[in-house]
Amino acid sequence: MIELTVNGKKQSVDVEPEMPLLWVLRDVLDVKGPKFGCGIAQCGACTVHLNGEPVRSCSVPVSAAANQRVLTIEGLAQRGQLHPVQKAWIDHEVPQCGYCQSGQIMAAAALLAKNRDPSDKDIDAAMTNICRCGTYARIRTAIHSAAKSMKSTKA
Amino acid sequence: MNWSMMPTPLRKSRRNFLKVSAAVGGGFALQLTLPARVFAQSAAKGPELTAWIVIGADDSVLIRVARSEMGQGSSTGLPMLVAEELECDWKKVRTEFVSTAEQVRRNRVWGSMATGGSQSIRSSQEYLRQAGAAAREMLIAAAAQRWKVPASECDVENGVIRHTPSGRKLRFGQVAQGASKLEPPKDVKLKDPKEWNLIGKAAHRLDIPDKVRGKPLFGIDVQLPGMAYAAIAQCPVFRGKLATVADERIKGLRGLVKVVKIEDAVAVVADNWWRANRMLKLLAIEWDFGPNGAASTESIREFVRFGLEDSSIPVARNDGNVETGFAQAAKIVEAEYYAPFLNHAPLEPMNCTALVKGDRVEVWAPTQNAEATHATAAATAGVPLENVEVHLTHLGGGFGRRGFQDYTRQAVAIAKSVEGRPVKLLWSREEDMRHDYYRPMTLMRFKAALDAAGKLTAWRVRDASHSIMAGVRPQEIKEGIDRHALGGIVDMPYEVPNLRIEFAMRNSHVPVGFMRTVFHSQNPFMRECFVDELAHAAGKDPYEFRRPILQGKPKDLGVLDAAARASGWGSPLPAGVHRGIAVQDSHGSYAAAVFEVSVSDAGELDIRRVVVAVDPGYVVNPDSAEAQVQSCVAYGLTSVLWGEITLREGRVEQSNFHDYRIMRMAEMPQRIEAVLVPSGGFWGGLGETPLAPLAPALCNAIFAATGKRIRSLPLKNQGLRLA
Numbered sequence: 056m057i058e059l060t061v062n063g064k065k066q067s068v069d070v071e072p073e074m075p076l077l078w079v080l081r082d083v084l085d086v087k088g089p090k091f092g093c094g095i096a097q098c099g100a101c102t103v104h105l106n107g108e109p110v111r112s113c114s115v116p117v118s119a120a121a122n123q124r125v126l127t128i129e130g131l132a133q134r135g136q137l138h139p140v141q142k143a144w145i146d147h148e149v150p151q152c153g154y155c156q157s158g159q160i161m162a163a164a165a166l167l168a169k170n171r172d173p174s175d176k177d178i179d180a181a182m183t184n185i186c187r188c189g190t191y192a193r194i195r196t197a198i199h200s201a202a203k204s205m206k207s208t209k210a
Numbered sequence: 211m212n213w214s215m216m217p218t219p220l221r222k223s224r225r226n227f228l229k230v231s232a233a234v235g236g237g238f239a240l241q242l243t244l245p246a247r248v249f250a251q252s253a254a255k256g257p258e259l260t261a262w263i264v265i266g267a268d269d270s271v272l273i274r275v276a277r278s279e280m281g282q283g284s285s286t287g288l289p290m291l292v293a294e295e296l297e298c299d300w301k302k303v304r305t306e307f308v309s310t311a312e313q314v315r316r317n318r319v320w321g322s323m324a325t326g327g328s329q330s331i332r333s334s335q336e337y338l339r340q341a342g343a344a345a346r347e348m349l350i351a352a353a354a355q356r357w358k359v360p361a362s363e364c365d366v367e368n369g370v371i372r373h374t375p376s377g378r379k380l381r382f383g384q385v386a387q388g389a390s391k392l393e394p395p396k397d398v399k400l401k402d403p404k405e406w407n408l409i410g411k412a413a414h415r416l417d418i419p420d421k422v423r424g425k426p427l428f429g430i431d432v433q434l435p436g437m438a439y440a441a442i443a444q445c446p447v448f449r450g451k452l453a454t455v456a457d458e459r460i461k462g463l464r465g466l467v468k469v470v471k472i473e474d475a476v477a478v479v480a481d482n483w484w485r486a487n488r489m490l491k492l493l494a495i496e497w498d499f500g501p502n503g504a505a506s507t508e509s510i511r512e513f514v515r516f517g518l519e520d521s522s523i524p525v526a527r528n529d530g531n532v533e534t535g536f537a538q539a540a541k542i543v544e545a546e547y548y549a550p551f552l553n554h555a556p557l558e559p560m561n562c563t564a565l566v567k568g569d570r571v572e573v574w575a576p577t578q579n580a581e582a583t584h585a586t587a588a589a590t591a592g593v594p595l596e597n598v599e600v601h602l603t604h605l606g607g608g609f610g611r612r613g614f615q616d617y618t619r620q621a622v623a624i625a626k627s628v629e630g631r632p633v634k635l636l637w638s639r640e641e642d643m644r645h646d647y648y649r650p651m652t653l654m655r656f657k658a659a660l661d662a663a664g665k666l667t668a669w670r671v672r673d674a675s676h677s678i679m680a681g682v683r684p685q686e687i688k689e690g691i692d693r694h695a696l697g698g699i700v701d702m703p704y705e706v707p708n709l710r711i712e713f714a715m716r717n718s719h720v721p722v723g724f725m726r727t728v729f730h731s732q733n734p735f736m737r738e739c740f741v742d743e744l745a746h747a748a749g750k751d752p753y754e755f756r757r758p759i760l761q762g763k764p765k766d767l768g769v770l771d772a773a774a775r776a777s778g779w780g781s782p783l784p785a786g787v788h789r790g791i792a793v794q795d796s797h798g799s800y801a802a803a804v805f806e807v808s809v810s811d812a813g814e815l816d817i818r819r820v821v822v823a824v825d826p827g828y829v830v831n832p833d834s835a836e837a838q839v840q841s842c843v844a845y846g847l848t849s850v851l852w853g854e855i856t857l858r859e860g861r862v863e864q865s866n867f868h869d870y871r872i873m874r875m876a877e878m879p880q881r882i883e884a885v886l887v888p889s890g891g892f893w894g895g896l897g898e899t900p901l902a903p904l905a906p907a908l909c910n911a912i913f914a915a916t917g918k919r920i921r922s923l924p925l926k927n928q929g930l931r932l933a
Contacts, residue, residue, distance in 0.1 A: 071464075074484055082439065082482035087431040088424030090606070092557045093639045097867035100557055128424030137422070144422040148414065148833055151841060152281030153421030154428060154557045154606030179876035185867060187557045187607045188281045189844020190837070191875045192882060 059120045061086060062130025072118035076110075077101045079117045080127060088128035088157040092185065099184030102158035103127045109165035128157040131164060139208070140164045143201035151188035158184050163198050172202055254306070256383075257390030259345035261319040262292055262338065265386035269369055271298045276308040277334070278325035278578050279417060280556075280608035281841070282897045283834035286415045290830055291335050294408045295342030295401060298382060299369040305416055310584040311599040323602075325578045326613050326724060328797040328895020331830055335893050336400075343398035345389070352389035353380045403828065403890060410888075412833035417604070427604040429576030432563040434632040438467050440624050441487035442637060444475040444645050447499040447860035448719050452476055456494040463489055470627045477624050483636050499860060502719040507856040510651060510718045511548070517674030517714025518546075518655045524690040526700050530708035532659075535668020539659030543747045545740055547656070548922040549732035551855040552649035553862075553870060554725050558606020559642040562621035565632040566591055571598045571622060572632075576605040578612040586615040590622040609845070610724035614647050643870055644862040647723025648855055650676035650695070654736045659708075664748030666759060668708035671699055671737075675729075676722045677715045690715055698733040698794055698902070703763035704741070704756075720857065726845055727898040730796035731905070735850075735923065738792035738906030742913065752910060753779050753791050765825055766793055768889060769802040772823035776885045777804035787818060790911025794902035799826040799894030803907035809915040814933035815925070817847070817908070822900050823885040827892035835896050839884035842901035848873040850905045851925050851932065877932055 058067045061084060068083050080086040080103070089112050092100035096114040103112045104126040105119075131138045137145075140163045150156045159182070166173055166181040173181070178198055186194070256266035264272040273292050279285035289305050308320045321334060346366060353371040354361040357378060364373050369382045403409070420427060445451060455476050457469045465481040466489060476495055480486035517523070536542060563574040564587065571591045577583040577600070584600045591598075605612055621635040637645070652675040659668040677692040686694060691713050693700055700711050725731065745755035753774050760767040770793040774780075779789065786808045793802040806819040822839050829835045852871040856863045864870040884900075909920040912930070920928055 078482060078484035082484065085433055087426035087433070090428075090557070091430065091559070091636070093867050095639075095866055095868065098557060098872075132423070141422045145414075145418055148418060148837065150281075150415075150418050150421040151283070151837060152279075152557070152605060152607045153417065156421055157424040160422060160424075182875045185557065185872045185874060187555060187609075187845070187872060189841040189873070189878075191844065191873075191878045192840050193837070194875065 057117055057121045059117070059123055059125055061125045062127060068117065070117060073116045075113050076103070076115045076117050076120050076125065077112040080112065080125070086127050086129055090154055090157060092155070097185070098155070099162060100155045100158040102161040102184065104161060104165060107165070107168065109162050128160055131160065138164055139201040139204045140167065140197070143197040143204065147193050147197040147200060149190050149193040149197050151190055155184055155186045159186065159194055163194070163201070166198070167202055167205060171206060173198065257386050259348055259386065259390055260341040260394055261316065262341040263296065263345045265382050267383045267386070269299065269302055269381050269383035271296070271303045271369070271382070273303055273305050274308050274320065275305050276320040276323045277330040278580065278602060278605055278608065280325065280578065280605035280612070282330070282838060283415055283831060284325070284330040285417055286413060287331055287830040287834060288334065288338060289416070290408050290413055291331070291338040292342040294406055295339045296346050297366045297368065300408060300413065302369065303416070307602040309599065310580050310602070313581065314584070314595050323580045324582070324613070325608070326610055328799070328897045328899065332798050332893040332895055339400050340398055343400055344394040347395045347398060348389040348392045349382055349385055351392055352385040355388065356380065356385065409828065409830050410832065413831050415834065428558055428606050429561045429563070429574060429603040430558055430606065430636060432574040432603065432634060434563065434565070437563070437632045437634055438479045438481060438628060439483040439486050440470070440477045440479045440621070440633050440635040441483060441490045442475050442477040442620060442635060442641060443490055443493070443495060444641060445497045445499070446644060447497065447503050448721055449502060450474060450497050450499040453496040453498045455496070459492040459494070460489040468628055469493070470624045472620060472623050475620060477620070477635065479624060479628060479633060483634070487638060502860040505719060505860045506858050510720065510857065511653070513718055514651055514653050514674050514676070514716040517716040518653060518672050520714050523672065523712040523714050525710065526691045526693065526696055526713050527709060527711040529706070529710070530668070532668045532670045532708045532710040535659045535708035536657065538661070539667065540662040541660040541747055542657065543660065543743055544657045545743060545921055547654045547736035547739065549652045549735060550853070550923060551651050551720060552725060552849055552853045553643055553646045553855050553864070554609040554611035555643070555870060555872065556605070556607025556609055556611055559637045559639055560617040561634065561636040562617045563632060563634040564621040564625035566622065566625045566629050569593045569597050572601070573598070573618065573622065574601045574603055575618055576603050576612060577615070577618070578605070578608045578610070579615070582613065582615050583618045586618045587622045590619050591626055609726040610728070611646060614723055616645070639867070640865045643864050643866060647721045649725040649731060650678060650722040650729070652676070652729070652732050656740045658740070658744055660744065660748050664750055666704070666706055666744055669706045670710045670712070672712045672714070673699060674714040674716050676717050676720070678722050678724060678728070680715065680717050681721065687715070695729055696733070697729040698737060698796065702737060703766040703795060704759040705762050706759070719860070727796065727901040730794060730898065730902040731846070731849065734792065734794040734902045735905035735909065738794065738903065739909050739920065742790070742906070742910040743919065751780070756793065760793070765800045765889065766795055769793060769800040769823045769825050769887060772885055772887045773802035773804050773821055776823060776883060777806070777819070777821040779804060786915070788911055788914035790907045790909065790914055792903040792906035792910060795899070796902045797895035797898045798892065799824060799896060799899040801899045801903050803903040805908045805911040807908070807911040807915055809912060809930070810933065813929045813931060815912065815930050816933040817879040819881040819883070820879050821883045821885060822903070823887055824896065824900050825887045825889050826894040826896050826899065827888055827890060829886055829888045832886060835886055836884045838896045839900045840882055842898070843882050843904065844873050844878060846901040846904040847879070847908070850908060850923055853924050854927070
């Protein structure tokens with residue numbers, strides 16, 4: 056049995072230690088937000104936070120998450136309040152097909168947790184997830200806008 | 211892309227229809243055998259006003275959507291068309307996808323469900339607006355009856371009907387029940403575009419709140435009680451077969467349910483997908499590759515090029531006499547162009563969930579053609595159409611790939627072998643990369659004549675290409691000519707007194723299909739780059755060269771002018787920055803693009819600005835329209851810069867995103883300007899047209915910057931890379 060905390064809830068799973076975290080989340084724990092796109096950490100659709108760090112869960116064995124904290128898109132809203140990144144995604148009409156957006160949002164939330172005022176260069180470096188619909192311009196705008204709103208709520 | 215060409219709509223024979231009607235009278239209904247967690251049956255609570263609209267006592271308005279949502283925003287745009295005429299409160303609108311079982315039972319009351327060819331808005335706008343108008347009239351009539359006043363004394367706004375003389379009011383929810391019992395009016399008058407309140411104004415997309423919450427909307431997210439998971443390996447050489455498979459190494463392994471053999475593939479069914487896929491790799495599979503096991507990109511390219519040498523090549527169009535034109539020319543220009551195979555690469559790999567129980571089949575699928583999915587499921591399971599239900603999910607991208615039903619066929623075949631248990635089939639990215647219906651490889655050879663004044667007098671096109679129609683609808687091919695493959699060529703907008711278009715159909719063993727913008731993704735590259743060559747040979751500005759020969763096509767000229775104007779064509783640029791321009795109509799709309807680029811001596815390409823002007827007639831949701839332009843830029847530039855599927859030993863060499871590169875955030879042009887110039891009077895598509903002029907405008911800008919003509923894609927093979 057491997058124990059891990061997913062979105063604040065303790066879970067214990069009886070699976071092979073090498074099973075990727077993505078498939079434990081999706082097929083064992085029924086957490087469908089993280090998506091499968093490539094299986095080789097290229098596209099980032101499976102991005103979740105492991106102890107606050109963005110990771111590509113398709114390429115992280117579940118054993119590496121044992122007794123650790125995993126946060127997925129489903130756990131991003133706090134007390135029913137959407138995360139500022141999610142709000143900005145709605146305000147700027149970011150998603151098209153939406154398939155990559157769980158991963159994009161998790162990557163953006165991780166960026167803003169570390170860097171309160173990211174430059175375009177910072178965004179380019181942090182946001183390497185693939186969006187086949189090409190929502191990149193709006194993702195950039197939404198990140199800047201989320202950064203602004205996080206600043207004003209702090210002040 | 212023209213999905214009406216797909217041979218799949220659900221047409222019942224009259225006999226069948228009578229049988230079903232009788233059965234319905236007897237209380238038969240397609241019962242869901244299992245509760246799907248998120249794809250519950252109709253959420254409709256309240257009376258139906260036309261097949262499209264259900265209004266609840268709480269004034270909620272449910273509008274049904276018959277087309278697939280794959281990111282293009284039609285699950286918002288289509289309801290907007292209904293709501294525009296219905297005059298309901300847009301804030302109270304919810305949507306649901308049409309049920310294919312109901313579509314069969316009700317004799318295709320929702321029309322086509324196919325989603326492709328940028329057809330969703332343009333081919334259904336009229337009947338959707340009519341449905342909204344009919345429902346509005348029924349609601350007014352019901353209110354007037356209750357008040358015992360003439361309907362002509364009532365008006366309606368925002369879901370409230372008002373008797374103008376007395377000021378009395380009734381909400382839609384109060385009269386919907388009565389209205390639903392009325393006969394829908396036959397002739398309804400649609401609003402003049404000047405009276406539109408919703409159409410043409412940016413609306414928030416209805417699907418976005420769920421998408422930012424990570425809700426399980428997609429086919430891959432389907433979860434059913436007792437569900438098993440399937441991973442599949444298909445014969446790596448197209449048209450090959452499965453010979454033998456030895457499963458000794460996986461016997462007794464954890465989670466194994468079954469190994470399923472189908473004609474050209476083998477699947478492992480297990481209790482989760484990761485285990486299924488891992489066991490799949492442990493199988494010892496022998497394939498029968500058939501006769502194509504030695505084919506390569508080079509051999510196929512030579513095979514296609516051979517069509518250009520064919521002395522008896524069929525002629526699709528012959529205006530004037532090109533030979534006379536060539537004989538009288540002051541200058542002859544000749545060139546040969548090439549475009550490779552491409553993979554669609556939607557981010558959600560192919561998948562389909564199926565349950566076969568007795569003579570009933572249920573399918574959950576991200577599909578661009580739910581009726582084709584339905585028909586495929588029925589045929590594969592060997593049951594009548596009436597015994598099938600397809601639950602339409604959201605699509606994690608489509609781009610034309612999901613109109614083909616290979617994954618449905620496989621899922622139902624696998625589900626049949628574990629009858630009574632739902633199975634979710636999911637392809638790995640590697641399977642998805644290597645088993646597509648690829649954008650066709652195409653070659654063109656041009657010869658054109660300019661007179662002493664630099665005027666284009668004759669043009670011969672030899673087009674050698676794979677044909678999509680040959681596989682999808684062969685009856686469309688007449689005397690060897692596939693006019694669909696000649697899109698943008700045989701119907702080019704330019705006035706050329708002597709014009710000859712020849713077509714050699716060259717189909718290799720590689721399956722080909724509709725990929726976003728279809729032949730307008732490679733044909734305009736060739737045509738518009740060659741026009742640039744002609745302008746250069748004539749010593750003219752490429753924009754000024756086009757204008758006089760576009761005089762007969764005011765809409766093409768209109769977007770060309772709009773792009774030139776918005777980009778400041780002809781105005782000075784910083785040192786080292788150069789422009790390129792191109793124009794192309796497609797999918798009922800018109801687009802032109804201007805690129806500004808600089809290219810270093812080392813071949814580093816800096817795309818500084820992209821201006822795309824589009825005239826789709828009317829724009830329903832401007833925000834979605836702008837998003838489609840941005841989307842086309844990312845999709846189109848990905849193809850131009852890096853896109854190529856190559857073959858070796860009969861099979862595709864690329865396997866995943868490390869060797870089939872997709873554009874990322876840092877690689878996007880900094881400035882993308884969508885210039886929407888809807889001129890009214892027609893309804894065109896928007897999901898594909900903006901892509902058509904991108905490749906040639908970029909390549910023409912590269913020529914302006916370097917003097918190097920790009921006649922073969924992708925650019926990575928031409929010594930160019932992004933700065």
